[in-house]
Amino acid sequence: MTDINALNGYTQSGTNSSSQQASNQLSADMNTFLTLLTTQLKYQDPLDPMDTAEFTNQLVQYSSVEQAIQTNSKLETLLNLNMSNLGAQAVSYIGKIAQVLGDVMPLEDGHAKATYTLDKNVESAVIMVKDLDGNVVYSEQGKIVAGTHDFEWDGKDSDGNQLPDGAYQIVVSTKVGSGETSATVTTTIFGKVTGVASDSNGVYIGLGDAVTAGLGDILTIRDDNYFDKDEGTGDETTPPEGGDGGTEEGDGTGEAGDGTGGENGDGAVEQASRILKNVAEAAVSAATLGLL
Numbered sequence: 001m002t003d004i005n006a007l008n009g010y011t012q013s014g015t016n017s018s019s020q021q022a023s024n025q026l027s028a029d030m031n032t033f034l035t036l037l038t039t040q041l042k043y044q045d046p047l048d049p050m051d052t053a054e055f056t057n058q059l060v061q062y063s064s065v066e067q068a069i070q071t072n073s074k075l076e077t078l079l080n081l082n083m084s085n086l087g088a089q090a091v092s093y094i095g096k097i098a099q100v101l102g103d104v105m106p107l108e109d110g111h112a113k114a115t116y117t118l119d120k121n122v123e124s125a126v127i128m129v130k131d132l133d134g135n136v137v138y139s140e141q142g143k144i145v146a147g148t149h150d151f152e153w154d155g156k157d158s159d160g161n162q163l164p165d166g167a168y169q170i171v172v173s174t175k176v177g178s179g180e181t182s183a184t185v186t187t188t189i190f191g192k193v194t195g196v197a198s199d200s201n202g203v204y205i206g207l208g209d210a211v212t213a214g215l216g217d218i219l220t221i222r223d224d225n226y227f228d229k230d231e232g233t234g235d236e237t238t239p240p241e242g243g244d245g246g247t248e249e250g251d252g253t254g255e256a257g258d259g260t261g262g263e264n265g266d267g268a269v270e271q272a273s274r275i276l277k278n279v280a281e282a283a284v285s286a287a288t289l290g291l292l
Contacts, residue, residue: 033058033062084198086198086203086215087196087197087198087203090196090203090205090215091196093193093196093205093218093221094193094194094195094196095192095193095224096192096193096221096222096223096224097190097191097192097193097221097222097223097224098190098191098192098193098205098207098213098218098220098221098222099115099188099189099190099218099219099220099221099222100188100189100191100205100207100213100214100217100218100219101186101187101188101213101217101219102187102188102189102211102213102217103169103170103171103187103189104167104168104169104170104189104211105167105168105169105170105189105190105191105211106165106166106167106168106189106191106192106207106208106209106210106211107153107155107163107164107165107166107167107168107208108165108191108192108208109165110154110155110156110162110165111152111153111154111155112152112153112155112168112189112190113150113151113152113153113189113190114150114151114153114170114187114188114189114190115148115149115150115151115187115188116142116148116149116151116170116172116185116186116187116188117147117148117149117185117186117187117188118143118144118145118146118147118149118174118183118184118185119146119183119184119185119186120146120176120183120184121144121145121146122144122174122175122176122183123144123175123176123177124141124144124174124175125141125142125143125144125172125173125174125175126139126140126141126142126172126173126174127139127140127141127142127151127170127171127172128170128171128172128173129153129168129169129170129171130168130169130171131163131166131168131169132166132167132168132169137157137158137163137168138153138156138157138158139158142172151170153168165208165209165210166208166209166210167208167210167211170187170189172185172187188219189207189211191207191208191211191213192207192208192224193205193206193207194206194207194208194209202214202215202216203215205218
């Protein structure tokens with residue numbers, strides 16, 4: 001895994017490409033072949049000379065291989081340029097909150113957030129948080145209905161002790177009825193992008209100081225103050241009772257007006273919240289099916 005801890009920008013280190021290595025090997029083989037050929041020609045029997053068609057055919061084969069290597073070299077150059085462009089674009093993510101597919105979440109300033117998606121209803125669900133040594137440091141009961149559910153953790157273990165910031169794994173264990181197939185659980189994690197790096201396999205972003213994610217695993221990018229917002233998009237949302245206040249303080253006419261206005265405002269907020277949640281669920285479902 002690429003180590004991008006403490007990065008504050010995009011970096012890329014160059015290495016010898018596979019086409020360059022193949023070209024060097026071909027050059028060495030070609031020199032060996034020519035040495036053998038000239039030696040055979042030098043010591044051939046004048047009364048029974050070598051068949052020129054054979055070594056000519058071998059020279060043609062070497063030429064074909066050389067052309068193929070040159071083509072691969074050009075393709076590698078294009079891929080490297082594309083990777084550089086992706087890395088440069090990913091720099092704009094630094095400082096923002098990214099939601100990515102994965103089960104290792106960063107604990108930052110005593111706060112971590114993740115989601116888990118159940119493809120079916122289950123009898124029970126237990127959310128466990130493990131450290132990188134595999135020890136369960138915290139657990140709680142999860143939602144059992146199909147769909148996407150939020151999970152937020154304050155970084156405290158089961159005894160109430162505050163754990164240090166770092167990388168922690170979220171594991172959702174489910175139980176289904178007898179004779180049913182097991183449920184599929186897809187997890188995503190949130191973290192602030194702290195750096196961007198790349199290697200021969202792709203471009204990566206750093207989440208916090210301990211978690212690395214591939215650029216292709218990003219589902220959403222949000223404002224840097226996302227963690228500070230009280231979104232009210234949990235599984236159980238209680239709408240504000242705006243109409244009651246108007247009943248107690250206003251007269252009959254004011255009561256009707258206040259109640260109607262509160263209900264319309266709450267309805268708009270709930271509708272916007274449902275739309276955002278549906279978009280996130282659709283992205284996770286598409287990733288689960290291999291469409292992203």
